[in-house]
Amino acid sequence: MTAAALGIAVFTASPAFSATLRISHNLGYGGRESLDPVSPTRFFEANQMIYDQLVRAGVDGLPSSSLAVSWSSSPDFITWTFKLRSGVRFHNGEPFTAKDAAYSLQRTLSTKLSSPVRSVLGIMDKIEAVDDTTLQVTLKQAHADFPIVLMDYRVRMVSSKALGGDPDAVNDSGIGTGPYKLSKLDPRGTTVLTANPDYWDGKPGAEEVDIIAISDQDARNQALLAGQIDMAEVTPNEVGLFSTNKNFVVQQVPAGLWNPIVMRTDTPPFHDVRVRKALRMLADRKALLRLAVGDGNGTVACDAPVWSGDPYYNSNLSCPADVEGAKKLLSDAGYPNGLTLDLYTSSAQSIMIPIAEAYQAQAAKAGVKVNVRVVPSDGYWTNVWMKPNRPFVVGNWGQRPADQVLNEVFRSGAKWNETAWNRPDFDALLDEARRSSTVEQRKELYGKAQAILSEEGGAFIPFFKNEIRVYSSSLGSVDRLPSIMLSWNKITKK
Numbered sequence: 001m002t003a004a005a006l007g008i009a010v011f012t013a014s015p016a017f018s019a020t021l022r023i024s025h026n027l028g029y030g031g032r033e034s035l036d037p038v039s040p041t042r043f044f045e046a047n048q049m050i051y052d053q054l055v056r057a058g059v060d061g062l063p064s065s066s067l068a069v070s071w072s073s074s075p076d077f078i079t080w081t082f083k084l085r086s087g088v089r090f091h092n093g094e095p096f097t098a099k100d101a102a103y104s105l106q107r108t109l110s111t112k113l114s115s116p117v118r119s120v121l122g123i124m125d126k127i128e129a130v131d132d133t134t135l136q137v138t139l140k141q142a143h144a145d146f147p148i149v150l151m152d153y154r155v156r157m158v159s160s161k162a163l164g165g166d167p168d169a170v171n172d173s174g175i176g177t178g179p180y181k182l183s184k185l186d187p188r189g190t191t192v193l194t195a196n197p198d199y200w201d202g203k204p205g206a207e208e209v210d211i212i213a214i215s216d217q218d219a220r221n222q223a224l225l226a227g228q229i230d231m232a233e234v235t236p237n238e239v240g241l242f243s244t245n246k247n248f249v250v251q252q253v254p255a256g257l258w259n260p261i262v263m264r265t266d267t268p269p270f271h272d273v274r275v276r277k278a279l280r281m282l283a284d285r286k287a288l289l290r291l292a293v294g295d296g297n298g299t300v301a302c303d304a305p306v307w308s309g310d311p312y313y314n315s316n317l318s319c320p321a322d323v324e325g326a327k328k329l330l331s332d333a334g335y336p337n338g339l340t341l342d343l344y345t346s347s348a349q350s351i352m353i354p355i356a357e358a359y360q361a362q363a364a365k366a367g368v369k370v371n372v373r374v375v376p377s378d379g380y381w382t383n384v385w386m387k388p389n390r391p392f393v394v395g396n397w398g399q400r401p402a403d404q405v406l407n408e409v410f411r412s413g414a415k416w417n418e419t420a421w422n423r424p425d426f427d428a429l430l431d432e433a434r435r436s437s438t439v440e441q442r443k444e445l446y447g448k449a450q451a452i453l454s455e456e457g458g459a460f461i462p463f464f465k466n467e468i469r470v471y472s473s474s475l476g477s478v479d480r481l482p483s484i485m486l487s488w489n490k491i492t493k494k
Contacts, residue, residue: 021206021475021493022229025187027215028348030379033187036171037156038108038115040415041382044153045211046191049488050091051156051176054082054101054135055147057485061309061401063147067096067157067177068135077142077437082135088200090159091174091181098129103160103167105137112168117154119414120407123434143434144442148401153484179204179489188213205477205492215377217350224248224470230493231471233483235350236294242470249475252297253467255482256307256399259355260459261343264391266420269339273456278329280460282366283359284321289463291358292351298465303457304450305397305405307464311439312402314447317454326366338367344384345394348377351465352394359460386418393418395459399482402446406430410453419458426452 025033025045033043037051055071058064063071068082088096107113108121123146126138139146149155162173174182179201180193193209212229214220221238223229227247234242242248263270263279270276285300299308302319306312330338345356353374360370375384384390395418400408407430408414412422426449433445453459467482476492479485 019207019493020210021208021231021491022210022212023231024212024214024220024223024229026220026348027188027213027378028381029187030382031188031213032382034170034172035174035182035185036113037154037158038110038113038117039170040114040116042154043187043191046174046182046185046193047156048153048178048484049180049193049209050174050178050182051158052088052178053151053153053156054084055150057151059479059481059485063151067101068150071147073144073146077144077146077435078139080137080139080146081130082137084133084135085200086133088177089198090162090177091196092159092162094159094161095132096157096159096177097132098135099132100160101135101157102127102129103165104157105155107158107167107171108155110168113170114415115154116408116415117152119411119416120149120152120404121155141431141435144437145401145403145434148403151401152404153398180209183208186213199489201487201489204489207493209488215348217347224472227472230475231469231478233350234468234470235354236297236468238350239468239470247473248470249473249478251469251471251478251480253469253480253482254309255464255467256309257465257467257482258301258305258307258397258461258463259349259351259465260305260395260397260418260461261355261359262385262393262395262418263458263460264388264418264420265422265458267388267391269333269335270391270458272333274329274333275335275339276456276458278326278333278366279363279368280319281322281329282326282368283362283460283462285319285462288355288358288362292355293463293465297468298463301461301463303454303459303461305400305409305453305459305461306402306446306450307399310402312443312446314450316447317451319454323366330367338369340369340371341392342371342373343392343394344373344375344390346375346377346380346384348380349396352396355462356394359462386416398484403430403434406446406449409459410449410457421453421458423452 029041032041037047053066054068055063056066071082125140159175162175163169179199183194184192191211195204302317345352356372363370429449433442436442474494477490
C-alpha cells in the first residue's frame with residue numbers, strides 16, 4: 001500500500017518544519033485504540049504523553065522516580081510505601097494526590113476492564129492513601145522487585161474525580177498529568193495533543209504533537225521522506241533511504257524487542273511438545289537474524305523472552321540448529337512425512353513478514369510446509385492474534401523486565417498468554433522468585449523459568465532486534481533509548 005492510497009500526499013521537496021511534532025501509529029487495533037492506559041487496546045503513542053507513571057525506567061533500566069520520588073519496603077517485602085511528588089496537577093487543574101495514585105492502581109485489578117496488566121499487578125492486596133503524598137501498597141505475597149513491576153508502560157496515573165471514582169469505568173477522559181494534553185482524539189485519522197505549559201518536569205519542547213494513523217510500513221517511510229512525520233522505526237534494509245540524507249538522523253538502539261512465531265500449546269499439532277521443539281530445532285537462528293534484520297542489528301535468542309540487558313537474563317541457554325533431530329521428533333510425534341502449517345502475519349510491524357518468509361524457507365528443509373498467510377495490518381491484534389482458529393501466528397513484543405514478561409506472557413491464565421501456556425510448576429517458580437530476598441536467588445529462579453520455555457514452550461523466539469529509529473534533523477534531545485523509555489517532553493522541534 002502506498003502513502004497516496006492512505007490519503008497522505010507525498011512531495012519531493014525537503015521536509016517542512018514547524019513547531020508540531022508529528023509521529024505515526026500503525027492502527028493495529030483498527031480504530032479501537034483507547035485512551036484508557038490499562039485497556040487491552042490501549043493507544044500507546046498517545047497515552048505515553050498524556051499520562052505519567054509512578055515509577056519509570058531509568059537509563060540503566062532500573063526504577064527511577066517520576067510521580068513517586070522515593071519508595072521503601074517492609075523487611076518481608078509485603079508492604080511498600082511510596083512518597084509522591086507534591087504540587088503536581090492534572091490537565092483540568094485538579095491536584096494529583098495519593099488518592100488518585102491508589103485509584104489508578106486499583107483500576108489495574110478490575111475484572112470488568114479485563115486489563116492484561118492484571119496478570120502482573122494481581123499480587124496487590126490493599127492499596128491506600130496514607131495522606132496526600134504517601135501511598136501504601138500491601139501485597140498478597142512478597143515481591144522484592146515490586147517497583148520494577150510499576151515500570152509497566154500501562155501503569156499510568158489517571159484522575160479519580162474525572163472518572164467519578166468508579167474503578168471499573170472506562171477512562172475516555174484523556175485527563176492526565178503528562179507533558180501533553182488531549183486536544184482531539186481520532187485514531188483512524190490524526191490525534192492532536194497540545195503542550196502542557198505547567199508540566200512538573202519542564203515545558204515540553206514542541207507546541208503540539210500530531211499522531212497520524214498509517215498502517216503500512218512503506219507508507220510510513222514515504223511520509224517520513226516527505227516531511228509529513230518526524231520520526232519512525234525502520235528496518236535495516238530501509239536505512240539506506242535516509243542515511244545519506246542530511247535531513248535525517250539514523251539512531252540504532254540495542255533493545256529487547258522480539259517477534260515470536262507463536263504456537264498455541266492447547267491446539268493440535270502444537271499441543272505436542274515434540275512438535276513444538278522440532279519447529280524450534282529446525283531453525284538456523286543466525287541465518288534468520290541475517291535474513292530478517294541483517295548482521296549486527298540484533299542478538300540470537302533461545303526462545304526465552306528475557307533479553308541480554310536484563311539482570312535476570314539466562315546466558316547459559318543453547319539452541320543450535322538440528323534439522324535431522326527435528327525430523328526425528330516430528331516422526332516420533334506421528335508426522336514421518338512432515339506436516340503443513342498456515343502461518344499468519346502482517347505488516348503491522350515491518351519485520352513480521354520477512355521473519356515468516358525466512359522461517360518458511362528453513363522449515364522446508366525439515367519437511368515442514370509453511371504457508372505464509374499475509375493478512376491486513378489494520379486490526380491484526382484484535383482479529384488475528386490470539387484467536388483460537390489462528391494457532392500459528394507472528395507476534396510482536398517490546399522490551400520488558402523479566403518479572404513482567406514472564407508473568408504477563410507466560411503465567412497460566414494471563415490475559416496476553418498468547419501460547420496458552422499452562423504450567424503450575426512454572427508459575428510456582430515465578431512466585432518463589434518474587435519472594436526471594438537476593439538478586440542471586442531471583443536470577444537462579446528466573447533462569448530456570450527461561451530454561452523451561454527454551455526447551456518446552458510454545459514461543460519460537462529466534463532473536464532480539466535492535467530498535468532502528470529515523471528522525472528529522474529538526475528534532476533535538478532524542479535520547480538513544482528504546483521508544484518505550486523516551487522522555488517525550490524533552491524532545492524539541494525547530
